[in-house]
Amino acid sequence: MSIAETPEPPYTAVIFTSVRSDRDEGYDQTAARMFALAARQPGYLGVESAHDPLGITVSYWVDAAAAAAWKRVAEHLVAQRRGRDAWYADYRVRVCTVGRDYGRRGPPPGDPGSEAPGMGTVRP
Known part of the structure; x- marks a missing residue:
C-alpha cells in the first residue's frame, strides 16, 4: 500500500x-472486499491503512456527503455490523475536513534525481 494521492484541500x-x-x-476477505467496494464509490479519493496491532485506516473522500454515502452502502453496513459484533474489541471513527496537506513525493533521499534535503511539497 502506498500514500494516497489526494487533491488540493479541502477534502474529507x-x-x-x-x-x-x-x-x-x-x-481478511471482508476487509479486501470493502477496500475494493469503497474504491468504486462516487467521491472516493484513496485509502491508507496500517496495523501493528493498533489498526489505523484513513479513507479520503471529495466531501462529507460522499463519505456519508459510503457509510450507508448495504454491503458496508453488513461489514460494520460484523465488525461491532465480532472483529473489534475497541474502535473509533473520526470524520474531518482536511484544510492543509503537505509532504514529500518522489524517490527516497539519496536516490539519483531526488530532491534536495528538506525540500518537499506544501499545499494550502
Whole structure:
C-alpha cells in the first residue's frame, strides 16, 4: 500500500482506529472486499491503512456527503455490523475536513534525481 494521492484541500478524511478482538473468521476477505467496494464509490479519493496491532485506516473522500454515502452502502453496513459484533474489541471513527496537506513525493533521499534535503511539497 502506498500514500494516497489526494487533491488540493479541502477534502474529507475518515479515520478508523481499531483494536481487533480474538475472532478472525472472514475478516481478511471482508476487509479486501470493502477496500475494493469503497474504491468504486462516487467521491472516493484513496485509502491508507496500517496495523501493528493498533489498526489505523484513513479513507479520503471529495466531501462529507460522499463519505456519508459510503457509510450507508448495504454491503458496508453488513461489514460494520460484523465488525461491532465480532472483529473489534475497541474502535473509533473520526470524520474531518482536511484544510492543509503537505509532504514529500518522489524517490527516497539519496536516490539519483531526488530532491534536495528538506525540500518537499506544501499545499494550502
